[in-house]
Amino acid sequence: xxxxxxxxxxxxxxxxxxxxxxxxxxxxxxxxxxxxxxxxxxxxxxxxxxxxxxxxxxxxxxxxxxxxxxxxxxxxxxxxxxxxxxxxxxxxxxxxxxxxxxxxxxxxxxxxxxxxxxxxxxxxxxxxxxxxxxxxxxxxxxxxxxxxxxxxxxxxxxxxxxxxxxxxxxxxxxxxxxxxxxxxxxxxxxxxxxxxxxxxxxxxxxxxxxxxxxxxxxxxxxxxxxxxxxxxxxxxxxxxxxxxxxxxxxxxxxxxxxxxxxxxxxxxxxxxxxxxxxxxxxxxxxxxxxxxxxxxxxxxxxxxxxxxxxxxxxxxxxxxxxxxxxxxxxxxxxxxxxxxxxxxxxxxxxxxxxxxxxxxxxxxxxxxxxxxxxxxxxxxxxxxxxxxxxxxxxxxxxxxxxxxxxxxxxxxxxxxxxxxxxxxxxxxx
Amino acid sequence: xxxxxxxxxxxxxxxxxxxxxxxxxxxxxxxxxxxxxxxxxxxxxxxxxxxxxxxxxxxxxxxxxxxxxxxxxxxxxxxxxxxxxxxxxxxxxxxxxxxxxxxxxxxxxxxxxxxxxxxxxxxxxxxxxxxxxxxxxxxxxxxxxxxxxxxxxxxxxxxxxxxxxxxxxxxxxxxxxxxxxxxxxxxxxxxxxxxxxxxxxxxxxxxxxxxxxxxxxxxxxxxxxxxxxxxxxxxxxxxxxxxxxxxxxxxxxxxxxxxxxxxxxxxxxxxx
Numbered sequence: 001x002x003x004x005x006x007x008x009x010x011x012x013x014x015x016x017x018x019x020x021x022x023x024x025x026x027x028x029x030x031x032x033x034x035x036x037x038x039x040x041x042x043x044x045x046x047x048x049x050x051x052x053x054x055x056x057x058x059x060x061x062x063x064x065x066x067x068x069x070x071x072x073x074x075x076x077x078x079x080x081x082x083x084x085x086x087x088x089x090x091x092x093x094x095x096x097x098x099x100x101x102x103x104x105x106x107x108x109x110x111x112x113x114x115x116x117x118x119x120x121x122x123x124x125x126x127x128x129x130x131x132x133x134x135x136x137x138x139x140x141x142x143x144x145x146x147x148x149x150x151x152x153x154x155x156x157x158x159x160x161x162x163x164x165x166x167x168x169x170x171x172x173x174x175x176x177x178x179x180x181x182x183x184x185x186x187x188x189x190x191x192x193x194x195x196x197x198x199x200x201x202x203x204x205x206x207x208x209x210x211x212x213x214x215x216x217x218x219x220x221x222x223x224x225x226x227x228x229x230x231x232x233x234x235x236x237x238x239x240x241x242x243x244x245x246x247x248x249x250x251x252x253x254x255x256x257x258x259x260x261x262x263x264x265x266x267x268x269x270x271x272x273x274x275x276x277x278x279x280x281x282x283x284x285x286x287x288x289x290x291x292x293x294x295x296x297x298x299x300x301x302x303x304x305x306x307x308x309x310x311x312x313x314x315x316x317x318x319x320x321x322x323x324x325x326x327x328x329x330x331x332x333x334x335x336x337x338x339x340x341x342x343x344x345x346x347x348x349x350x351x352x353x354x355x356x357x358x359x360x361x362x363x364x365x366x367x368x369x370x371x372x373x374x375x376x377x378x379x380x381x382x383x384x385x386x387x388x389x390x391x392x393x394x395x396x397x398x399x400x401x402x403x404x405x406x407x408x409x410x411x412x413x414x415x416x417x418x419x420x421x422x423x424x425x426x427x428x429x
Numbered sequence: 430x431x432x433x434x435x436x437x438x439x440x441x442x443x444x445x446x447x448x449x450x451x452x453x454x455x456x457x458x459x460x461x462x463x464x465x466x467x468x469x470x471x472x473x474x475x476x477x478x479x480x481x482x483x484x485x486x487x488x489x490x491x492x493x494x495x496x497x498x499x500x501x502x503x504x505x506x507x508x509x510x511x512x513x514x515x516x517x518x519x520x521x522x523x524x525x526x527x528x529x530x531x532x533x534x535x536x537x538x539x540x541x542x543x544x545x546x547x548x549x550x551x552x553x554x555x556x557x558x559x560x561x562x563x564x565x566x567x568x569x570x571x572x573x574x575x576x577x578x579x580x581x582x583x584x585x586x587x588x589x590x591x592x593x594x595x596x597x598x599x600x601x602x603x604x605x606x607x608x609x610x611x612x613x614x615x616x617x618x619x620x621x622x623x624x625x626x627x628x629x630x631x632x633x634x635x636x637x638x639x640x641x642x643x644x645x646x647x648x649x650x651x652x653x654x655x656x657x658x659x660x661x662x663x664x665x666x667x668x669x670x671x672x673x674x675x676x677x678x679x680x681x682x683x684x685x686x687x688x689x690x691x692x693x694x695x696x697x698x699x700x701x
Contacts (some may be wrong), residue, residue, distance in 0.1 A: 015699065029609035035481050092434060092541035094698045101434040115539045132456035133540055 004066040004104075004187065005217050005277060006090070011063040011099035013085050013241075022135075059085040065101070066336035067234070072211045072218045074228035074249050076256045077238035078400050083221045084189065086238065089110060090219065091187050091261050105184030105217075108135050112189070114174030117135055118223045120162035123154055123173055126162055130177045144180045151206075179206045185217045186210065204342040207231060227416075229253050272303035275378055275397035282318035286392035287355065287382045297365070306404040307372055307413060307421055313364045317355075317391075325352040327385045328362050333377040333395060340376065340419060346385045355382070355390075370422055373403020376416025443691070447543045457533075458550040462557050476561040480517050484509045491630040500634050501664025504573050508665065511567050511657045513631045517562055519649060520620045522555040527600030527616045530607050530619040530697065535696055544694045545687075548603045552596050566660070580659040587655035590679060595649045597683030604693040607700060628653050632665060641671070648682065652674025 006153040017088045059140065060082045067073055079085050088094045091109030116133040117126050127148055141148075149155055152173040154165075162170055165411065188207070208231055211218050222228055228235065228249055235252025237245040245255045281288035295312040296302040305311055313330055329344040343364055345353060377395040403412040406421050413421050466473060484506055491497045492505035495555045504683045530537065530544065537544065563634040570577070602619075625647040628636070636644050644650060651672040658667035 028611040028616075028657075029605075030611050032609065046471070088698070089434065093538065096434060096436055098436065101432075103432040107432070109540070111539045116536050118460055118464060121460065122468050123461075125463065129456055129460050132453050133536065135453075137452060202648055 003068050004102075005069045006067040006104070006219075007102040008066070008090075008139055009058055009064045010084075011089065011101060012058060012097050012099040013060040013082075014058050016056060017034060028286060029118045039349040060089070060096075060251060063238075063241070063243055065236060065243060065246050066218060066221070068089050069217055070211070071234050072220065072232045073234040073236060074232035074252060075219060075221045075236045075238065076228060076252055077244075080239040081238040083238055084111075085241075086222060087187055087189055087219070094310045101187065107185045107187060108133070108178075108181045108183035109187035110181075110189065111187075113171055113178065117162060117170070117174060120161055121154070123149075123158045123165070123310045126173065127177055130174065132310055133379045134178060134181055135183070136181060139184075148176045148180050151179060173229060177205070179210075183216070185219070187219045189221050205298070241383050262406070271301060273301035276380070278392075278396075279355055282320070282359075283392075285320045287317070287319050287323075289315055289317045289382065289391060289396075290359075292378065292380060295363075305369065305399070306400055308370070308379050308404065308406050308423075310367050310370050312362055313366070315364070316359065316361045317382060318359045319355045319357055321357045322354070323384065323390070324354050325384050325387075326390065327353060327383050329379075329381040330380045331365050331381075332371070332399065333379065334415070334419065335375055335377065340371070344383075344385075347383045348382070352385070369401070370420040371399075371401045372413040372415045372417065372419055372421055373401055374419075376415075431453050433497045441541060450542045450546060454546045454550060457546060458553040461550055461554040465554060465557075466667075473561060475556040477519050477565055480510070480513045480565065483517075484513055487513075487630040497635060500666060501661070502631050503600055503607075503661050503664050504575070507573055507575060508657065508659060509630060510569055511660045511665075512627075512653045514559065514562055514566055515652045515656050516624065516649065517629060517630045518555055518559040518591055519595050519652070520597035520623070521558055523599055523602060523620055524551045524553050524616060525551040526595070527602035527613060530603050531610075531613075539671060544697055545600075545690065548595065548599050548690075552592065552599060556592070557593070570660075575661070577660055578662045579673070580663050582659075584656070584659045587644075587652055587659060590655065590676060591649075591652045593650060593683050594679045597679060597686040600686030600690045601682070604690045608693060609699055616653060616688075623649065626631060631655075633671070634666060635670070641668070645674045646678055647673035648675045648678045 012098075031181065037210040063082075063086065066365050072411065075083050075086065085094075087109065088111075089096050090103070091107060116130055118129065122130065127145065128138070128141055132138070143369070145319065147198040149158065152169075152175075154169055154173050157165065157169065165173070189270075207220075210216050211231070218231075219251075220228070220232060233245060235245070235249040236243060237252050237410060239254050245252055274291060277290070278288075279290050281290050293314040293316075294302045294305060295314055297310045297312065299312070302311060314332055315328060315330065319329070327346040327350075329342070331339060332341040332344065333339050343366075345362070377397045378397040379394045380396060382390040383392075383394040401415075403414045405412050407413070484542070487509045488506045491509070499505050526548040529547045533547050536542075536545075556608075602612070602616055626644075626647055632651065633644075633654050645668070652675065654665070654667055655672055659667035
């Protein structure tokens with residue numbers, strides 16, 4: 001097929017996962033040197049240790065597809081499915097490990113709104129800077145400058161440093177610059193998750209006009225199934241780094257919502273019902289939560305969670321000291337950082353816990369989980385109530401709730417419509 | 430335009446890409462300069478105060494207290510200031526470049542461009558400070574009634590050498606800093622150490638003969654001596670073999686720096 005504008009064949013990306021240093025995001029020279037010195041003394045031991053600690057993790061494997069000119073392709077998949085990796089390769093941020101991509105045209109990628117914005121610079125200066133970062137030429141920015149300013153509705157604040165902007169203005173300005181890009185291919189990550197509802201609509205409208213009127217090709221990653229079916233005509237479902245389905249947008253949305261999608265690991269190397277896994281915490285902290293699992297009411301692993309499912313969150317913890325009056329906390333935040341639910345053993349009227357040296361586990365049963373379909377951030381902690389945190393992990397895991405037509409109205413409830421769903425009944429009196 | 434991505438492919442288009450992205454380079458340098466002089470209240474003044482005070486202190490310590498000799502009839506402050514010019518540029522550029530990739534981490538993980546742009550932009554920013562200090566040097570020379578001669582025309586060559594030295598060594602620090610995040614604690618030490626083994630507070634002529642070879646392996650020796658020679662009518666003698674060995678050293682360091690940076694570059698987005 002010669003009309004393919006993007007041609008991906010056998011694409012793969014491999015990361016080396018170091019289990020021991022999972023919580024450590026970077027290497028320190030001091031550790032490297034210390035390990036080397038240690039290695040001198042206990043040559044054999046460290047060799048065995050090293051072999052265990054590094055593991056290949058294929059974020060993408062054997063991915064092949066073609067996109068034709070003018071198609072709007074929605075890419076969906078649960079977290080860890082490889083969507084972001086795919087976008088990063090297509091936008092050249094990272095190199096593939098295997099395979100080949102052919103792209104026929106100018107690519108602009110929008111993996112974040114306002115990349116490179118500098119708070120000290122004025123709105124005017126940031127428009128130029130951000131435009132250049134997104135790949136526009138100076139003349140092009142100059143030509144579209146007024147249009148961008150009008151779209152963003154920030155005329156009065158052009159010469160104010162953007163650090164004084166409200167977050168709404170900031171996002172509007174950033175999106176306005178991006179919306180005026182004129183690439184042949186536009187790659188968009190979930191940037192629409194920000195901004196107020198009205199502006200989101202404006203952005204969706206702009207994106208739609210970009211693709212339909214101007215015949216541009218768009219790759220769009222989102223968890224918002226509504227936006228996917230509204231905007232896209234094609235869809236790709238990724239799972240475990242592989243393409244599960246490539247078809248129309250509707251087919252893709254259905255497949256994603258369907259529980260029969262092949263299960264895969266969310267936390268690298270762990271089964272899908274494990275939300276969080278960090279055994280090394282046990283060594284580095286006196287108290288720590290090392291693992292969070294999702295189970296059903298009978299105690300079986302529950303890898304997929306729907307709105308209104310009964311679910312048990314099993315928290316594994318480790319104590320290297322003992323203490324009385326302890327409590328365990330589990331909380332959930334929305335992706336934009338609002339706390340949605342705070343559950344603690346103290347709140348549930350339990351007696352204070354005694355943490356003894358060793359490992360332990362606690363189950364938190366939630367009946368009819370009220371979250372609408374979408375992603376949420378999970379946090380957990382061990383505390384002495386109102387005194388101190390013994391250990392606190394904020395947003396240590398991402399929880400994906402699959403939307404479900406809980407009201408039987410033919411409409412799947414997702415988090416961009418409203419965040420929670422409760423059983424209710426209307427009566428006209 | 431057809432773009433092909435496959436393992437190892439970025440290598441082939443690298444230098445062409447660098448040219449394509451030159452506009453981004455201007456904008457990033459422009460941003461850094463703008464922010465630098467906007468953010469600090471004293472902005473430009475800071476670029477003046479720092480070399481001025483250091484010159485005063487060095488003149489007192491080396492010229493008055495230690496009673497070191499200045500060659501020819503050069504006033505000691507001029508001797509120090511002429512060296513302070515390239516040294517300040519070099520040291521600022523090193524600290525700026527070493528942190529530049531980390532400072533632009535969000536850009537690197539979100540947008541593609543040849544990463545070499547980032548440290549290069551940081552060197553340019555330090556160059557603006559250099560120009561300000563150069564203005565101060567001119568004022569100081571007027572004050573002492575010390576007019577430069579034809580040798581001044583060779584100054585750009587030494588500026589270029591200073592540029593290459595800063596960029597080459599900066600690249601190393603910059604890439605190492607991404608790889609080992611605690612490397613930044615070592616950078617100030619390198620800079621401070623460099624100040625003492627470079628002829629900033631003293632003249633190269635007081636260095637004993639037997640140490641000359643080792644001494645001139647320091648790439649900044651050739652640069653600083655060159656600055657003094659061309660600014661101060663050649664009254665500060667210039668050892669051309671020292672300039673030669675410094676130049677070779679700078680070229681080797683820069684080539685190796687670019688090589689190492691390029692090698693690490695491919696993984697920056699994954700580790701940053």
